[in-house]
Amino acid sequence: MVSRIKVVNDPGELVSIFHAADSDIKRKLLLDLSTGWITLPTIEQKYGKEGRRALLYLDKIKMIETQWITGSNGPEKAYHTYYTNVQINLMGTLSELADIIYAATLSDDQLQEYEDKIKALMKDDGSVFLGDVSDALNISQTLIRGIVKRSSILEIKGYKIELASGAE
Template identity: 35%
Template sequence: MVKRAKLVNDIVELVPILHIFSTNLYRNVYETLLTEWLTLDELFERFGDGVEEALRILKHAGMLEMKWRMPSEPSGKPEKEYHVSYTHLSANFYASLRDLNRILEIVFMPDDEFEEIVSKIIKEVKAGRMSVPHISRSLGLEPLVIRAVAKRSLKLNIKGQLVELAKNEEI
């Protein structure tokens, strides 16, 4: 196993990484992909439903590698196979314990409460209000919370101080 470190320069970047370890399924997919290259079908065989979401979270965290596996039969189609190569974390940020607590609250927030905040942010973005400070004022939430929610959600992307709707990309 190659030892590589994921560089984290902002506390908000921890959200998808910690989210990977929030359920047994996500954690098992991560640990399996550390040692093996597997296709989506092979992952479904091992873990069942929820594998696609685990892969999306890994991709959102910037930790998923993909390559094409050539078929063993000439008439077969190539398939994507996935791997995770980060075994360590290198963090370079300064944050208060209060901010760290907020990040952890968002990572482990119940799905219904989380989706409620996401839908409010999506309404703001669709109305053309994409800046984190504006959304923060409008919803009465801290900018850190807006950024962390956007980082955890697979429906949103955060780019600097802007929140955008995520494109429905193939994994």
């Protein structure tokens, strides 16, 4: 097996790492994915709708890889963790750290409130500039990045926030 290391250099990326296993189902799914290839029907059967959402989140943050396997119903897409190790190598200000910890510890309801506010700011093309969100919500860009990294439905592309592919 190839050993791959995810190097975390951005404080906002910590939110993704912490959120990848912040519930019992996510933790168990991550452990299962680290030991073998698993298909979506198997994940849904074992973990239900939350397992599917967790898989989409892991895919969004590029923690899993896919391949086609031959199953009893023919070819099926299977998933597995891409990395075997994580190395955290970063430095940030105390205010950045405070924003990252806050984003990582938001309740699901608080996160959804931020997601709804950000979606309401999106233009017809389904995107909004990070700076515009910062100004409109009167919060730091670091906190916004943390919220988006935590979100299953939003992603950052360059200086814009967009809806993530596969978002419900």
